[in-house]
Amino acid sequence: MKTMRLLGILLLVWLGATGAQAAVSALDDEGRTVTLPAPARRIVSVAPHATELLFAAGAGAQVVATVRYGDYPDAAKQLPVVGDANQLDLERIAALKPDLIVVWAHGNSAAQLDRLKALKLPLFHSEPRDLAQIGDSLRRLGVLAGTGAAANAAADAYATELAALRRQYATRPPLRVFYQVWHQPLLTINDRHPIADMIRGCGGVNVFGAEALLVPTVSREAVLAARPQVLASSSVETREDETLSPWRGLSRFEPVAKQAVVMVPADLISRASPRALQAMRLLCEGFERVRARR
Incomplete structure (x- = not known):
């Protein structure tokens, strides 16, 4: 028994010395x-x-x-x-x-x-x-x-925070959301994209969720026909910039007419990392502001 124990100790020492893992x-x-x-x-x-x-x-x-x-x-x-x-x-x-x-x-x-x-x-x-x-x-x-x-x-910790956000916002009154990835060409997302999961978790409905492509190109006419209540997008400085140029002056476009535009920092919402929950919280809070105005 002592011999076996000694051999075991020697084996552990050898493994540590050689870095074997x-x-x-x-x-x-x-x-x-x-x-x-x-x-x-x-x-x-x-x-x-x-x-x-x-x-x-x-x-x-x-x-x-x-x-x-x-x-x-x-x-x-x-x-x-x-x-x-x-x-x-x-x-x-x-x-x-x-x-x-x-x-x-x-x-x-x-x-x-x-x-x-x-x-x-x-x-x-x-x-x-x-x-x-x-x-x-x-x-x-x-x-x-x-x-x-x-x-x-x-x-x-991430799972706990995600669950808490969903409990707080997922069952809020639904809003029809157009998420704009880019404006030239006009790009959006379908429901298999992580950002669409954020939208669902905030009580939103992605108006292009059924599209076949993950990031489809859409026309301005198709967006107008989808009748979104919210326009969500991202920017470097979280303010409205040239990415919203397709919609300026369109009084019949509800998100512009009712100031229902939600901007989120690009490096938060575009990266599939734990910081995505920061983006989701900002998105949810933006949706809440739209609900309050409605």
């Missing part, structure tokens, strides 16, 4: 199993929302590079920048010797993703489709980064 696996948002021989220690994020997810999951210390606009939290601003959504510096990424790259399937160009795949490095595709999946993403990235305890705590 068990393999880790997690499903990404495309349903692919990502398996690493050990928790990732050098992670490259090639999407701003992925950078936020990694830091929120307790893996900020392992992130060795990000991309343009990957600027939250403040610590992310100190990281090397290896490109943007359209162009990545593949040589620099390879030189960093990452053991995991977190990508955005519909945010990074297909050509750039193909070049990343050619590096034969593990890729985790991150694209939460609703608000609940953001919390789930924290847990899965925590598994791959070996920061499960921190990631689970963050996901639990």
Whole structure:
């Protein structure tokens, strides 16, 4: 018995000395199993929302590079920048010797993703489709980064806040909402988009929810025909700007006529990260102001 105990102690010492760790696996948002021989220690994020997810999951210390606009939290601003959504510096990424790259399937160009795949490095595709999946993403990235305890705590806190927001606003009198992604061309979202989940959670009804495309192009005439009661959109400075130019002077467009325009900071509402709940709260409060005026 003493001999077995001694062998066990020696084995633990050897494992610690060699840094041997068990393999880790997690499903990404495309349903692919990502398996690493050990928790990732050098992670490259090639999407701003992925950078936020990694830091929120307790893996900020392992992130060795990000991309343009990957600027939250403040610590992310100190990281090397290896490109943007359209162009990545593949040589620099390879030189960093990452053991995991977190990508955005519909945010990074297909050509750039193909070049990343050619590096034969593990890729985790991150694209939460609703608000609940953001919390789930924290847990899965925590598994791959070996920061499960921190990631689970963050996901639990996120789930609690999300549930509270839905309890407060989801059953409020419904409002018909047109969410404008961009004005030239005129882009909106269908009901499979995380922003549509925010709208539902605030008691809103997305007037283009049944569209087939995730981000469809619509005409001004189609928007008028949908008869929205609220126009919601985003801007850098949360104020009405040129993005609302298609609607100026249209007195028959109810959101303009009744001042039912809700603007939310772009970096909050456009990133599938825990800060999406800040955007949702602002959206809900904006809807409440519209209800009060009605």
